[in-house]
Amino acid sequence: MLLRMSTLFLRTLRDDPADAEVPSHRLLVRAGYIRRAAPGGFTWLPLGHRVFRNVERVVREEMDRMGAQEVHFPALLPREPYEATNRWTEYGPNLFRLTDRRGNDFLLGPTHEEMFTLLVKDLYSSYKDLPLSLYQIQTKYRDEARPRAGLFRGREFTMKDSYSFDVDDAGLDTSYTAHRDAYIRIFDRLGLEYVIVSAMSGAMGGSRSEEFLHPTEIGEDTFVRSAGGYAANVEAVTAVVPDPIPLDGLPAAHVEDTPDTPTIETLVAVARQLFPDAGYTAASTLKNVVVTLLHPDGSREPVVIGVPGDREVDAKRLEAQVAPAEVEPFTEFDKHPALVKGYIGPQVLGADSESGIRYLVDPRVVAGTRWITGANAAGRHVFDLVAGRDFTWDGVVEAAEVLPGDPAPDGSGPLELARGVEMGHIFQLGRKYAEALDLKVLDENGKLVTVTMGSYGIGVSRAVAAIAESMHDELGLVWPREIAPADVHVVATGKDAAVFEAAAQLSEALVAAGLTVLYDDRPKVSPGVKFKDAELLGMPTIVTVGRGLAEGVIEVRDRATGERSEVPVAEAAERIRAEVRGS
Amino acid sequence: MLLRMSTLFLRTLRDDPADAEVPSHRLLVRAGYIRRAAPGGFTWLPLGHRVFRNVERVVREEMDRMGAQEVHFPALLPREPYEATNRWTEYGPNLFRLTDRRGNDFLLGPTHEEMFTLLVKDLYSSYKDLPLSLYQIQTKYRDEARPRAGLFRGREFTMKDSYSFDVDDAGLDTSYTAHRDAYIRIFDRLGLEYVIVSAMSGAMGGSRSEEFLHPTEIGEDTFVRSAGGYAANVEAVTAVVPDPIPLDGLPAAHVEDTPDTPTIETLVAVARQLFPDAGYTAASTLKNVVVTLLHPDGSREPVVIGVPGDREVDAKRLEAQVAPAEVEPFTEFDKHPALVKGYIGPQVLGADSESGIRYLVDPRVVAGTRWITGANAAGRHVFDLVAGRDFTWDGVVEAAEVLPGDPAPDGSGPLELARGVEMGHIFQLGRKYAEALDLKVLDENGKLVTVTMGSYGIGVSRAVAAIAESMHDELGLVWPREIAPADVHVVATGKDAAVFEAAAQLSEALVAAGLTVLYDDRPKVSPGVKFKDAELLGMPTIVTVGRGLAEGVIEVRDRATGERSEVPVAEAAERIRAEVRGS
Structure with a gap:
């Protein structure tokens, strides 16, 4: 695919937007990837949407690979199932509620546990149908009190949410581990640093639960880790409890x-x-x-x-x-x-x-x-x-703050504290939803048993923000190859028609080789502005066709390392293709 | 990709769902493609979601090919822009309205004219930036009084909506024609019969407007056509007006x-x-x-x-x-x-x-x-x-009914009436929205001019219903190759382990060749049930591995034509691949 800067719907901004608190938000807006459309709601512009879809593709591929099956629910959901689990009330003001023209109550789905539970109940009835893992990649809604940090905490965002259904706890453990492994592959492919921490269940109520946190100063979550390998969300840390002391002989108050x-x-x-x-x-x-x-x-x-x-x-x-x-x-x-x-x-x-x-x-x-x-x-x-x-x-109650140096509950040494943002959450729901909505199957002995469930989420739009947050420098964004909106940014400089011709030819050769090329073909824009835009936009490989052309060379630069090399024009397409494809 | 029936989240139903009025709704539910989740809201099950994504891919490819650029807006939108164009009021009870925790008014977007207008206003300021066509593939909401006919008329559905921006009327004509051509390619690729009819503008207000109607008895729209090539939505037909008669000499009342x-x-x-x-x-x-x-x-x-x-x-x-x-x-x-x-x-x-x-x-x-x-x-x-x-x-007022035999307004002969369902709508909005929201650019002479716009929509989820509606027989669905959830349905019959082994090997060989295979590997299901399911599910090619295997042959059947042929096992993978790929 060839994207021409001369016609691309894009305006890079010199100045930071006034309302942007964190680097990813600043850069994604300045580089024309996203634009605010509503409080806590963003529009994906063409380059941003390409990044978004790349992240979505990675998530989808790995969910499919683990054997989860993709479905898609409405976002506008009836009240009744959420009433049955009490979440209609428990979600409090975080839930968007509305009524239709007949006065029936609806909500905009924050997560879909209820709906998945009812769907499986609707179709399945036997232990032979299980295990089952279903997922969707879908728009979610939460009426956040304080939407902030751009895509990190919005009121409308995209999540991959999945749910596992098993006949017993051992099955749930297997499904949980399969999701955990899939999440590891996903975040590895996204090039996103993460720490897997034990987590509290929050409003969910269940048993094993872990979060994939991306460590960053701007994170809203605090987590702890010990040198010995313990890691937990700060909400999940338990104090090391001293032994009781015999009361006899203690002084009087x-x-x-x-x-x-x-x-x-x-x-x-x-x-x-x-x-x-x-x-x-x-x-x-x-x-x-x-x-x-x-x-x-x-x-x-x-x-x-x-x-x-x-x-x-x-x-x-x-x-x-x-x-x-x-x-x-x-x-x-x-x-x-x-x-x-x-x-x-x-x-x-x-x-x-x-x-x-x-x-x-x-x-x-x-x-x-x-x-x-x-x-x-x-x-x-x-x-x-x-x-x-x-x-x-x-x-x-485990309400006291955790202090650096506190002992890890598993004896693995003193804790250090760090901040992070939640990228994924895997969670053994157990039978809470299946019980509330009566999801039972016949077991091997023909007896009805309640299904046990897991719930697993990845913030897709948030992942875009996290990647931008962790991969940028003072000049702009630095996309990893797997999710960059284009593989190569070709910059034609100067006014020489031969330069533009060579740059166009090279771009087309790269497109023919299967790459996506962002070609800066703007005729009246100075090289300085073009280079600045290339750094800001952050394609992994930047190719400059300019003065060197007279000597038959073009410049190839790696955005991440800054490494430059001069490549003969004749070899350029193949050399760049090989670099991008890693072969 | 290999989809195994033994683990696929699917239950085919013998009986028609009670609430289904039209064949596509009945069949899509019976074949386990969709499931009702809310009044006017459907869940896509795994096979259905694959069809949906195939339609989406065709639409995206053709929109990209015509040079439209993909963006993505929130669905939850602030009231103010819709107030400026008066659509907050005009939409009446069809609009889902809600308030957030602070009491601010929001709506669930039925279409996004206002938001696109504001976005372009936000980024662009010169005639040099135009023409521009933007599109999104997005969930839309309309609080229909009577959701009906399954995916045809829901309250939550997916549309591709696009908008063109031009500096003058000639530009708008060009953008309009480009969309029209893209729509022709899209519906051709989807294998969907259509008639392009002149259309009224409805609540939109503008100039040229055409609908792509899929002719079907169950359609809600009536259209007319003449042998001479005139075609119009019944709302758009104009009466042939007689010449006035001199008043002199007429008898007294x-x-x-x-x-x-x-x-x-x-x-x-x-x-x-x-x-x-x-x-x-x-x-x-x-x-x-x-x-x-x-x-x-x-x-x-x-x-x-x-x-x-x-x-x-x-x-x-x-x-x-x-x-x-x-x-x-x-x-x-x-x-x-x-x-x-x-x-x-x-x-x-x-x-x-x-x-x-x-x-x-x-x-x-x-x-x-x-x-x-x-x-x-x-x-x-x-x-x-x-x-x-x-x-x-x-x-x-053009309010009188149109009768069969009425003359076409362009003199191309008598009209016949037929029914259809609207699959796409292309529409010259003109300057209505640009004026209401003050979208102006500087023209060549440095003068501010109001931008002229087009608005273009395709019902993506509705297209799935229309294809199912037009392509089925008494046994079930008959998907065209381009959007079938799998290229080939491999059915293993009987209890012979060799059959299952051969079927599995064939399936894997086809997957290795890049096809998507639905493999009926269910061990204890009778051939009769498997064949019935295969007809109902409607993959374009059905391959049966069964008794013939002893003689070294398998059966290949074309779902649409019913044509059968016996193919030697050794050649089967290549023969089937060639048939599917058409080469």
């Missing part, structure tokens, strides 16, 4: 005046003055943080989270634990006199207490641990308050 | 008692009794039909349509003329005493008359024609009422 100590810092300073030999640190204190849980039914509940004083409550970890409830800041101290701001202690907390406020603690708060914590009176704290003796809790 | 003549039939009978020598027929009468126009602003207006009494008012022709207003039956005679039901005459009508009710007449009502029509009193009619002398009108 005592309340002390600690004026003006509403923060951990001020409290520790006062505690050290009072008991210079105790070696108190922030970790000696128990910080009690009030939050409001917004439940899917609309009700609001104040809850106190107790964490060691050297850690903050990590909002994302907390949200993952309490989902589908959402977390909001707590402000209504006036309505809850039991809660003394800055001096909250566990003695007045608990579902069974007078306040009725639930108390959830960090897993490090085990029986026998001693804490300095609020005495529920301004300016007073209690010391040596022993967990399991002086106070109890309604539950344990 | 006279009112007669015509008791009990509320219908044309009864009126003609009485008129013949009164004036036996006048030769009165239904065509001598002027029938005045009251309808209510529902305007986009919500207002309702009674309007009287005058047509020769031998014709009914054709609702579709009327609607096309008055769009964007909609037509509703008129019932409020009690509120309009001037309108005497069954005896309405033009004497009391007209915007300037006392009643204020607009009167629109058929083009055949020219000055000097004489009519029998209502005298605005029960049981009375007026005779020899002369148009232009005794009554006037507010406008002319």
Whole structure:
């Protein structure tokens, strides 16, 4: 295919768009690959659409290769199935809802678990029909509160979502592994760095779950890894829990005046003055943080989270634990006199207490641990308050932030923290959806058994952004060969008709050899502008036909390495073809 | 690619689905190509999705070949641009509207004129940038009152829509012709019979417009054609207008008692009794039909349509003329005493008359024609009422039905009527959208000129239905090679392991030769069921490996012609490859 710059629907921009926060967004807009069409909605321009379709092709080829079968659902879906699984409600404001002319409720599909479950139920009835993996590459909708970072977090985007159906857990494991392997091949082919991390299930509810994260500073997800090979989404990290301590012989709790100590810092300073030999640190204190849980039914509940004083409550970890409830800041101290701001202690907390406020603690708060914590009176704290003796809790919650150097839960060494963006998610759903929608098959003994499912997603449009984000330099985009919108960018410079003729001939020879060529045939554009555009647009091979032509050579440049070579015109087509095809 | 029936996500059905009205819908569901997912929304199952993608490929290749450039817009669009062109309102209940979490209005795009106009405005500014043709293959939404006929009329469907941008009318003509030629190539490749008919512009407003209709009894559109080559959508047919007749010397109008003549039939009978020598027929009468126009602003207006009494008012022709207003039956005679039901005459009508009710007449009502029509009193009619002398009108409207034998407007002979379904629409929009959204470019003289546009659509999912509708027999589907989900259907019959081995080897040899093979490897399914499935599924070539294998032959059958031949096993792969590839 030959794309001529003179007629290509393309305008490269000199300046960064005002609303672009991250390099991929800036560059994709500046290079004319995408254009904003709506809040969180982008239009793919011709070059961008070619990249998109290349990514889609890689995903499709690998899904087909693993034996998954492609189908395609509508995006506009009826309410009922999502009601049956409660996701109509659980999705909250993230779901686009609408009614048709008859007043029936519809939604724009965020994912399609329900629909796939019903489809398989519709067609299949026996264990002999399984295993089965189905996928689609489809437009998805989420009413994001804050669409951002261009294609990374939009309200309309393209996903490959697939679903596996098995008669038993061993089958699910096999299907899960097959998807995992396919994802590895996909991201390898896309040239996209990734880390496979253990993941929480979020609103999904199930068992094994991993994310393919692309490490990048601009990522919204934090993940951890140890030198020993442990890797997890920060939501999935579990604290290493100390052994409980026998309660016998522990000192009695005592309340002390600690004026003006509403923060951990001020409290520790006062505690050290009072008991210079105790070696108190922030970790000696128990910080009690009030939050409001917004439940899917609309009700609001104040809850106190107790964490060691050297850690903050990590909002994302907390949200993952309490989902589908959402977390909001707590402000209504006036309505809850039991809660003394800055001096909250566990003695007045608990579902069974007078306040009725639930108390959830960090897993490090085990029986026998001693804490300095609020005495529920301004300016007073209690010391040596022993967990399991002086106070109890309604539950344990992994809400404390993970700190660099924390031990990996599998003993593989200290953790380091990094940021990443989720590129793929594989997930053992188990029987949640099959149960809610009654997907059963007859097993070998003629008995009805509930099918077990997996759910697997790759962000196709997001992958384009991630590739742009990871592969660019100060001059522009640097596409890997597999997904570049064209294999070769031929630049004709100057005003010499012979140059344009040679460049056109070369372009056509390359097209005849099966390559896609972007040919800059613009007659009145200066070489400087053309070179700048070539760097910005980022084709992997840039060929310049210009002054060298008089000596019978053209220049071939590798966009990624910057390597240049002069090639005799007569050999150019074959040499370039071989370089592009790697043979 | 090898598709094995043993694992393919497919269930063929013996019985027709209860809700299927037309053969294509019945067969596509029975053969496991599509499945209903929502009212007017279908899921493509694996074989169906392959057909869909083949159609999409043909469309894309031909659009690329004509130089149109592919882009892709969101489907979820902001209200504002559609407000600027008034389509937010004009689309009425056919538009899916929704609000996001912030209360902003959105719509699901039915077509994308506004968005394309704004995109080009965003990037281009000079006549040098034009001509330009852009297209997308995209999911569209229309809240149809009555989704029907399966893929023919859904609420979510796939269209290729394209738009051309030119600096002047000559350019638009060229772009229009290029699209027309591309559409001819597309429908030829799809093997789909079509008639190109002149079309009304409907809600679009513009100039030249043609539809590609696929002739079929189940079509919703009526079109006409003459032996001399005239063809038009029935909405676009114009009446052949007689010359006006000088008013001098025409007899005076006279009112007669015509008791009990509320219908044309009864009126003609009485008129013949009164004036036996006048030769009165239904065509001598002027029938005045009251309808209510529902305007986009919500207002309702009674309007009287005058047509020769031998014709009914054709609702579709009327609607096309008055769009964007909609037509509703008129019932409020009690509120309009001037309108005497069954005896309405033009004497009391007209915007300037006392009643204020607009009167629109058929083009055949020219000055000097004489009519029998209502005298605005029960049981009375007026005779020899002369148009232009005794009554006037507010406008002319092409609302009378077209009858077989009517003369073609271009003099090419009498018209015949047929039914068809719209497969494609090409349309000179002109400057309507460019004006509404201020798309201007600088011309050669540095003067700002408004761009002129064309809009062109092909129903991609509808094309699948049309092909199924036109190519099937009593046994099932009969796909043309270009879009069949597989090139060859290999059926292994019996229980002999050697048969299955030979069939598998043949299938793999065909796949190695680049074909897609559907291989019926189901071990416990009877030959009868396998053959039935093969007919139903409709691959163009069906190969049976069975009893003949003992004699070293297999059977090759052409699904469309029914032709069978026996082929030696050793030559089978090459012979079949050659047949499929046509070389």
